Amino acid sequence: MHTSALHGSLEDEALSSMNFLNEIAQRFPDAVSFAPGRPFEGFWDTSLVHDYLRRFERYLREDKGFDEDQVRRTLLQYGRTKGIVHELVARHLEVDEGIVVDPEAVVVTVGCQEAMFLVLRALRSDERDVVLTVSPRYVGLTGAARLVDMPVLEVEGGPRGVDLESLTAVVRDARARGLRPRACYLVTDFSNPSGVSLDLETRHALLELAEREDLLLLEDNPYGYFSADGVRLPTLKALDERRRVIYLGSFAKTGLPGARIGYVVADQSVADAGGGIGPLADQLSKIKSMVTVNTSPIAQAVIGGKLLTHGCDLYGANEREIAVYRGNLERLLAGLERHFPPGGGTGVRWNVPRGGFFLVVTVPFEADEKLLETSARDYGVLWTPMCYFSSDPEAARQIRLSYSLVTGNQIDLGLERFAALVTQRLG
Amino acid sequence: MHTSALHGSLEDEALSSMNFLNEIAQRFPDAVSFAPGRPFEGFWDTSLVHDYLRRFERYLREDKGFDEDQVRRTLLQYGRTKGIVHELVARHLEVDEGIVVDPEAVVVTVGCQEAMFLVLRALRSDERDVVLTVSPRYVGLTGAARLVDMPVLEVEGGPRGVDLESLTAVVRDARARGLRPRACYLVTDFSNPSGVSLDLETRHALLELAEREDLLLLEDNPYGYFSADGVRLPTLKALDERRRVIYLGSFAKTGLPGARIGYVVADQSVADAGGGIGPLADQLSKIKSMVTVNTSPIAQAVIGGKLLTHGCDLYGANEREIAVYRGNLERLLAGLERHFPPGGGTGVRWNVPRGGFFLVVTVPFEADEKLLETSARDYGVLWTPMCYFSSDPEAARQIRLSYSLVTGNQIDLGLERFAALVTQRLG
Numbered sequence: 001m002h003t004s005a006l007h008g009s010l011e012d013e014a015l016s017s018m019n020f021l022n023e024i025a026q027r028f029p030d031a032v033s034f035a036p037g038r039p040f041e042g043f044w045d046t047s048l049v050h051d052y053l054r055r056f057e058r059y060l061r062e063d064k065g066f067d068e069d070q071v072r073r074t075l076l077q078y079g080r081t082k083g084i085v086h087e088l089v090a091r092h093l094e095v096d097e098g099i100v101v102d103p104e105a106v107v108v109t110v111g112c113q114e115a116m117f118l119v120l121r122a123l124r125s126d127e128r129d130v131v132l133t134v135s136p137r138y139v140g141l142t143g144a145a146r147l148v149d150m151p152v153l154e155v156e157g158g159p160r161g162v163d164l165e166s167l168t169a170v171v172r173d174a175r176a177r178g179l180r181p182r183a184c185y186l187v188t189d190f191s192n193p194s195g196v197s198l199d200l201e202t203r204h205a206l207l208e209l210a211e212r213e214d215l216l217l218l219e220d221n222p223y224g225y226f227s228a229d230g231v232r233l234p235t236l237k238a239l240d241e242r243r244r245v246i247y248l249g250s251f252a253k254t255g256l257p258g259a260r261i262g263y264v265v266a267d268q269s270v271a272d273a274g275g276g277i278g279p280l281a282d283q284l285s286k287i288k289s290m291v292t293v294n295t296s297p298i299a300q301a302v303i304g305g306k307l308l309t310h311g312c313d314l315y316g317a318n319e320r321e322i323a324v325y326r327g328n329l330e331r332l333l334a335g336l337e338r339h340f341p342p343g344g345g346t347g348v349r350w351n352v353p354r355g356g357f358f359l360v361v362t363v364p365f366e367a368d369e370k371l372l373e374t375s376a377r378d379y380g381v382l383w384t385p386m387c388y389f390s391s392d393p394e395a396a397r398q399i400r401l402s403y404s405l406v407t408g409n410q411i412d413l414g415l416e417r418f419a420a421l422v423t424q425r426l427g
Numbered sequence: 428m429h430t431s432a433l434h435g436s437l438e439d440e441a442l443s444s445m446n447f448l449n450e451i452a453q454r455f456p457d458a459v460s461f462a463p464g465r466p467f468e469g470f471w472d473t474s475l476v477h478d479y480l481r482r483f484e485r486y487l488r489e490d491k492g493f494d495e496d497q498v499r500r501t502l503l504q505y506g507r508t509k510g511i512v513h514e515l516v517a518r519h520l521e522v523d524e525g526i527v528v529d530p531e532a533v534v535v536t537v538g539c540q541e542a543m544f545l546v547l548r549a550l551r552s553d554e555r556d557v558v559l560t561v562s563p564r565y566v567g568l569t570g571a572a573r574l575v576d577m578p579v580l581e582v583e584g585g586p587r588g589v590d591l592e593s594l595t596a597v598v599r600d601a602r603a604r605g606l607r608p609r610a611c612y613l614v615t616d617f618s619n620p621s622g623v624s625l626d627l628e629t630r631h632a633l634l635e636l637a638e639r640e641d642l643l644l645l646e647d648n649p650y651g652y653f654s655a656d657g658v659r660l661p662t663l664k665a666l667d668e669r670r671r672v673i674y675l676g677s678f679a680k681t682g683l684p685g686a687r688i689g690y691v692v693a694d695q696s697v698a699d700a701g702g703g704i705g706p707l708a709d710q711l712s713k714i715k716s717m718v719t720v721n722t723s724p725i726a727q728a729v730i731g732g733k734l735l736t737h738g739c740d741l742y743g744a745n746e747r748e749i750a751v752y753r754g755n756l757e758r759l760l761a762g763l764e765r766h767f768p769p770g771g772g773t774g775v776r777w778n779v780p781r782g783g784f785f786l787v788v789t790v791p792f793e794a795d796e797k798l799l800e801t802s803a804r805d806y807g808v809l810w811t812p813m814c815y816f817s818s819d820p821e822a823a824r825q826i827r828l829s830y831s832l833v834t835g836n837q838i839d840l841g842l843e844r845f846a847a848l849v850t851q852r853l854g
Contacts, residue, residue, distance in 0.1 A: 003699045006549045006710055007575075011700050015713045036505075041496075044503050046484060049725055050477055057473060069468075076471050076685040078463075110537050110719040117718050121574060122433045143717035147548060148434075258503040260723035272430045273438050283433060286442045290570035291544050292537040292719065296687035296726040298476055 009146040014139050017388045020369060024376050032414035033382040034401040037192055037357050039253045040324050041405070048256070052305025053298070059308050079297045081285045083108025085304040089249070089263050092312040096225075099238050099247070105267035105279040107288060108295050112222065112250035112262035116185075117144045117291070118284040119218060119246055119264060123182040124150040131218075132170055132184040134162050136193050136389035138220070141185045154391070155184065161198040162186055164209055171213045183216035183246070188236055189224035190356020193389045193400040197354060200233055207236060210244040216268075222250040223356040225318055228326040231354065243268050246280070251303045253357075254314040261295065261303040325357065328403040331411045332359060339419040348422060357404040360386060365425050367399045374421070381417040436573040441566050444815045447796060451803050459841035460809040461828040464619055464784050466680045467751050468832070475683070479732025480725070486735050506724045508712045510535025512731040516676070516690050519739040523652075526665050526674070532694035532706040534715060535722050539649065539677035539689035543612075544571045544718070545711040546645060546673055546691060550609040551577040558645075559597055559611040561589050563620050563816035565647070568612045581818070582611065588625040589613055591636055598640045610643035610673070615663055616651035617783020620816045620827040624781060627660055634663060637671040643695075649677040650783040652745055655753040658781065670695050673707070678730045680784075681741040688722065688730040752784065755830040758838045759786060766846040775849060784831040787813060792852050794826045801848070808844040 003010045021035060053075075060066040060074055074084060083089075086106040093099040109115040123129060124145075131145050134157040145152045153174060156166035167184060174181045189197045198206065210217050219236045237247040247265040255261060266280035288294070310317035333352060340348040347364035365371075367385050376382050386398035403411065430437045448462060480502075487493040487501055501511060510516075513533040520526040536542040550556060551572075558572055561584040572579045580601060583593035594611060601608045616624045625633065637644050646663045664674040674692040682688060693707035715721075737744035760779060767775040774791035792798075794812050803809050813825035830838065 001695055001697045001707065003697060003710065005552060006697070007552050007714070009717070010549065010710050010713055015716070016701075018716065019713070038505055041500060041504060044499050046480075046499055046502055049480060049502070053473075053476060072471050072473055073468060075473055075476070076683050077468060078465055078679070078684045110723070113720045114718060122437065125432060125434050140717070140720075147714065147717050252505070256503050256725075257505045258724045260719065260721065260726075268428055270428045270430060270433070274443075280428065283430065283437050286437055286446070287434070287574065289442070289445065290436070290567070290574050291541060292687065293540045293567075294687065296537070296723055297685045298683075298729060299687075299723040299726045302725060 007147075008149075009143070012143075012146050014142050014146070014388070017369075018139060021384065024373065025382060028376040028380070028382065031376050031380045031382045032406065032410050032417060034403065034406065034414055035382045035384050036405055037402050038405045039257060040321050042324070043320055044256070048306075049302055052302045052309065055305035055308050056301035059304065075297050075301055079294050081289050081294050082106065082281060083263070083295055083300060084297050085261075085300045085307070086263075088304050088307045088312060092307055092314060093265070095312045096314055097235055097238050099235070099265070101265050101267060102279070105265055105281045107264050107266065107281045107284045108300055109262045109264060109288065110292050110295050111252060111260045112220065112248050113140050113144065114288070114292065115248050115262050115264035116141055116218070116220075117147065118287050119183075119248075119266070120144050120150055121148050121287050122280070122283055123216075124148045128178060128180045129182050130174055130179050132167070132181055134184075134186045134191075135392060136386060136395060138185070138187065138192050139389065153181065157191075157194060157196065159196065160202045161188070161191060161196045162202065162206060164202070164205055167209060168213065171215060181215060183218050184210070185218040185220065187220045187223070189221060189233070190226065190353055190358070192223070192356075193358055193384065193386060194360055195351055195353030195356055195358040197233070203233065203236055203239055207239055207242075207244060211242055215244070217245045218248060219245050220248040220250075222253050225254050225314055226322055226325045226357070227355040228329050229354050237265065254318055255303045255306050259299045259302045261299055325355070325404060327408065328406065328411060329353070329355070329359070331408050332401065332403045332415070335411060335415040336361070339415055340422075346422060346426060357402050359401045359403065360398050361401060362394070362398050363422060363425075364397065366396055368396070371425075375418070379417045379421045381414050381421065383418070434574075436570070439570075439573050441569050441573070441815070444796075445566060448811065451800065452809060455803040455807070455809065458803050458807045458809045459833065459837050459844060461830065461833065461841055462809045462811050463832055464829050465832045466684060467748050469751070470747055471683070475733075476729055479729045479736065482732035482735050483728040486731065502724050502728055506721050508716045508721050509533065509708065510690070510722055510727060511724050512688075512727045512734070513690075515731050515734045515739060519734055519741060520692070522739045523741055524662055524665050526662070526692070528692050528694060529706070532692055532708045534691050534693065534708045534711045535727055536689045536691060536715065537719050537722050538679060538687045539647065539675050540567050540571065541715070541719065542675045542689050542691035543568055543645070543647075544574065545714050546610075546675075546693070547571050547577055548575050548714050549707070549710055550643075551575045555605060555607045556609050557601055557606050559594070559608055561611075561613045561618075562819060563813055563822060565612070565614065565619050566816065580608065584618075584621060584623065586623065587629045588615070588618060588623045589629065589633060591629070591632055594636060595640065598642060608642060610645050611637070612645040612647065614647045614650070616648060616660070617653065617780055617785070619650070619783075620785055620811065620813060621787055622778060622780030622783055622785040624660070630660065630663055630666055634666055634669075634671060638669055642671070644672045645675060646672050647675040647677075649680050652681050652741055653749055653752045653784070654782040655756050656781050664692065681745055682730045682733050686726045686729045688726055752782070752831060754835065755833065755838060756780070756782070756786070758835050759828065759830045759842070762839060762842040763788070766842055767849075773849060773853060784829050786828045786830065787825050788828060789821070789825050790849060790852075791824065793823055795823070798852075802845075806844045806848045808841050808848065810845070
């Protein structure tokens with residue numbers, strides 16, 4: 001068999017590039033890695049899983065009034081397609097984000113990736129349907145779109161996270177070509193890969209634009225809890241008065257990645273052929289029943305237990321992690337200034353995100369896979385080429401540094417090695 | 428929004444019928460239910476989850492030599508897309524089925540449903556690709572095919588589980604129409620919904636046919652462990668000398684459904700555009716990375732722990748369940764004979780499966796959703812209309828009885844109620 005006889009996504013560059021990253025990380029295990037967007041592990045213990053499971057069992061008995069048969073069945077049997085922690089997710093959204101949502105509009109998913117897949121599968125009804133995303137784009141979105149053969153149109157991101165003029169132009173141009181722009185995907189806070197956030201004014205303007213242009217917004221919020229300066233802006237969903245926003249949630253960074261629990265809030269009304277009306281979540285649930293049937297209730301119980309342990313307050317639950325990420329960002333910024341002082345003539349510059357996991361460095365030379373291999377082999381430092389996420393010419397000379405999974409010492413050592421690479425390339 | 432503006436699968440009858448079943452079960456919670464294909468719960472305890480997790484942790488420490496950081500990371504962090512229990516799955520396949528497989532050819536999935544989805548997504552490269560399935564068909568397969576817009580062609584099942592002449596004819600006819608039949612899906616042992624198994628001769632002949640007609644076989648084996656008469660035939664994969672079989676495995680019935688762990692063995696060689704060669708599993712893994720990223724390692728650890736606890740022998744682990752299902756089948760058959768004695772003039776007949784969860788009853792009247800509603804409301808007994816699984820005219824008068832989740836007393840009571848329904852319909 002040859003991949004050319006298989007689905008086109010398998011010859012897609014985005015998928016190959018992620019494989020290249022994984023492979024190079026395996027080949028150079030001693031390199032300091034600024035590559036993976038993984039959460040800090042320092043406070044974890046496997047006993048947490050047991051504690052959370054027991055806490056969730058107690059909730060079923062005491063809060064839900066379940067007898068032992070019901071508890072057993074809820075955790076161990078096949079279960080509700082839309083999930084068993086939907087009420088806790090709704091409570092968490094109210095506690096942490098001021099979003100009031102009907103738990104029936106929530107679908108608990110196998111990570112946020114499945115949530116994206118379900119939404120795109122539902123929205124892609126024929127070859128005219130397209131999805132928009134800001135550039136630089138998130139590879140998980142483009143990958144899911146590829147799987148449902150849905151073209152992705154790029155909108156300029158720019159310093160405010162989304163260029164509204166570009167968005168309007170892309171929507172109108174697509175319509176003029178007979179296409180149907182169904183939704184625009186974006187990470188509102190501390191975006192992956194750019195680290196950029198939308199300011200409040202842009203959030204309001206984006207919602208107005210969505211209403212005016214009859215567009216859905218797919219808001220993905222994996223990093224919003226990790227504000228470095230304590231400033232927390234309302235999510236689009238919290239400001240959404242006209243159900244323009246489908247909210248994609250993840251517990252991979254705020255809960256535990258090993259549970260693989262995400263969710264989608266889809267409270268848009270949908271009428272079906274039989275005359276019934278229900279939330280879009282019910283349609284996504286039907287698709288989910290043919291992808292994964294239901295999300296492991298054991299895995300859901302782990303996250304449910306963590307939510308219950310912390311009163312559904314994930315800001316509080318992540319206090320220590322938030323401090324680690326803030327400290328790492330400060331150390332990374334200080335290191336960059338030390339190695340590449342303003343006016344030092346290196347031409348190296350970077351953005352200053354206000355939180356999250358990522359920062360983008362611009363260098364005065366091509367930062368491609370070849371350079372990454374040299375960097376890993378000869379300098380012992382890994383990073384991610386921004387050309388993976390954008391076709392913009394500037395991206396060819398940009399790299400993403402992730403600072404979530406490194407220690408302070410690794411940041412210092414990694415930056416030394418990175419500076420040596422830059423010096424060599426400039427010399 | 429209207430479902431007509433969403434993906435066509437959402438107006439599919441198969442999806443609606445499953446919703447109807449769920450809804451009716453909720454409306455009549457006191458009815459005896461012969462509907463769900465769920466495993467027996469009687470031996471479960473939530474403490475098992477804790478025991479299995481600890482057993483798997485011990486395996487990581489002692490067998491894999493992991494230190495505490497590695498154990499934590501394996502269970503709680505993002506992980507390997509193809510899974511972390513692949514070696515145990517391979518060991519289990521060797522112990523229980525005599526299948527020797529490279530663990531690298533295994534992809535651990537979120538239930539068998541995701542495995543089916545990944546395989547169909549890979550095989551459906553354009554609109555000429557079609558998948559075949561025996562009739563009556565499994566709704567999970569047709570649902571997954573619908574999600575990737577892949578037509579499903581029906582092959583006659585018949586008393587041997589697959590009619591080889593019909594299969595050859597469907598393949599050749601499809602090719603003559605310019606279509607590409609990529610694979611034929613079937614449940615070799617105690618099929619859902621028919622309860623029928625392939626005899627050994629048919630297994631060999633089917634493998635020869637697959638080779639001759641250049642067809643893959645998708646073998647799904649959720650029920651093979653539940654032989655009622657102790658006879659165990661080799662799976663197609665165990666007999667597969669030419670890598671014609673993609674094996675779809677499930678731990679939902681033999682492990683714990685709440686873990687949602689399945690897997691696919693895909694050891695077919697695939698060459699990629701870069702000249703590399705690897706198992707089809709690697710291509711499925713790339714697709715998985717865009718659907719669910721990876722299967723929850725916590726959920727995998729639960730199944731891994733169960734495998735380790737039982738020396739990877741799931742026949743041994745399920746001894747008590749096998750006895751329950753055997754007892755239920757005998758009681759159901761005895762009850763049917765009592766209520767509908769041969770020559771009693773009711774015209775009611777049924778097949779005699781040699782194991783599994785399901786049995787098919789043929790009645791001398793239409794057994795549709797309307798009758799199911801009457802049966803639930805007025806008689807207090809639930810079952811599944813076979814017209815959900817087949818367009819064959821005979822299926823319109825057939826019902827599936829599932830006997831896996833009922834007690835002996837429920838079987839007796841349910842059959843009394845069912846007999847009352849039949850008497851009323853005949854009178």
